[in-house]
Amino acid sequence: MMKAKVAVLISGAGTNMAALLYAAKAEDCPYELVLVAANDPGAPGLRIAETEGVATWSLSHKGLNRDAYDALIDEQLRKAGAEFVALAGYMRILSDEFVAKWQGRMLNIHPSLLPLYKGLDTHRQAIDAGDPFGGCSIHIVTPALDDGPVLAQMPVAIAAGDTVETLATRVRFAEHQLYPKTLAAFVMRERNPDYLVGRVRALAMALPEADEVSSHGMPCFGIVKGKKFAYVSQDHHGDGKTALLVKISGVEEQAMLIELDEDRYYRPAYFGDGWVGIRLDLGDTDWEAIDEWLRKSWLAVAPKKLAGLIGVAEEF
Missing domain, CATH: 3.90.1150.30 (Aspartate Aminotransferase, domain 1)
Incomplete structure (x- = not known):
């Protein structure tokens, strides 16, 4: 089976990237990771990728305007032969030009049940609102923040006494389950x-x-x-x-x-x-x-x- 080539963008620990990476080791997984790139050279997720033999690239975005920085990332993605991009805790807003270049081929995972709570501090908002569930969503990236078509969601019950930290921990477990299978289905749909x-x-x-x-x-x-x-x-x-x-x-x-x-x-x-x-x-x-x-x-x-x-x- 020809596997789809996926690049992952991260900014930190890279736990969702790791979930994608280890899922890709399965023989029947329809994708493989060809690059992990970060806007922070100290991102711990880079070490995970390097240890597993996945190519990495990193450069601080400081001192570069958004368009110039995104052009550098795009160059690296194309050098790696990436066909799809998965954002996994990438904490930078992407330029419209970059999003246009990868239109329909870039996914993001967001820690809320979209369209609820776009942007940051999603768990706090869900708890303060008295919601029965938090959760996570995977969506196609569009120029508007956290606004693209939602492909999959997984609700996570909010327990009495939950804090931001305890809810975030459980949502992270859900993310690690949801992202690999959603990405697999997404890269296969052009063959479905x-x-x-x-x-x-x-x-x-x-x-x-x-x-x-x-x-x-x-x-x-x-x-x-x-x-x-x-x-x-x-x-x-x-x-x-x-x-x-x-x-x-x-x-x-x-x-x-x-x-x-x-x-x-x-x-x-x-x-x-x-x-x-x-x-x-x-x-x-x-x-x-x-x-x-x-x-x-x-x-x-x-x-x-x-x-x-x-x-x-x-x-x-």
């Missing part, structure tokens, strides 16, 4: 057929007068009462692939695409030279490109009057 079909469906059905039917056991998208412009192949005839099939100009374009990237593009059986298969299950799908492929395929079969409306709309 249901997720991939859902992404294609959302894009295809956003096109004018699109509808969906099942054809030859495949989700199939067409123009209402018109021609089909896309199929999603899932292990069709046992080929093991999850792929989008779209219209192209013919054999020359098909051959050019396959030559360009033979792992991604292929000639779909039974569809002929007017179609190309695009693998969706390689883990690095460019969804903006898929959106454009669907649009071009739609235009190839759309009646001129309907296609003309698209052109008029795009001018505005």
Whole structure:
């Protein structure tokens, strides 16, 4: 199994990083840690990573503006070949530019049941509010602080007489359970057929007068009462692939695409030279490109009057 490459950013003890690291030692874990980076060269978590043979990088952020510092981190992540970033007690607000570069590929763990208690001092706020539960959340990172889509949560009961310290200790146990399995599911979703079909469906059905039917056991998208412009192949005839099939100009374009990237593009059986298969299950799908492929395929079969409306709309 090809494991997804994950970099972890820390600022201190790195206990959540360690939970991710030791979970990654399991043979069936779908990710591996390729870098642990810290904004504090004295962060104890760096020693854990080094001892376990994981590459590390550290540099104090003091004296550098946020954009410049984040550019240095981004450089290190790319050198390490990271595909995903996990924030694990990283106590720096990231620049919007950095977040944009890792959009949809960066997770954070936060010690509250979001959307409750964003920012700091979460346990104190939960106790003072008389909440029955504290807990932790894992969310996709967006420019707004602790505001991205929540992927998973684990509640932790607040006992009578709990202090910030006693509650924090139990929440930390919950974090160590929740983060590895949530990260594992997250890195695998770009290979999960249901997720991939859902992404294609959302894009295809956003096109004018699109509808969906099942054809030859495949989700199939067409123009209402018109021609089909896309199929999603899932292990069709046992080929093991999850792929989008779209219209192209013919054999020359098909051959050019396959030559360009033979792992991604292929000639779909039974569809002929007017179609190309695009693998969706390689883990690095460019969804903006898929959106454009669907649009071009739609235009190839759309009646001129309907296609003309698209052109008029795009001018505005």
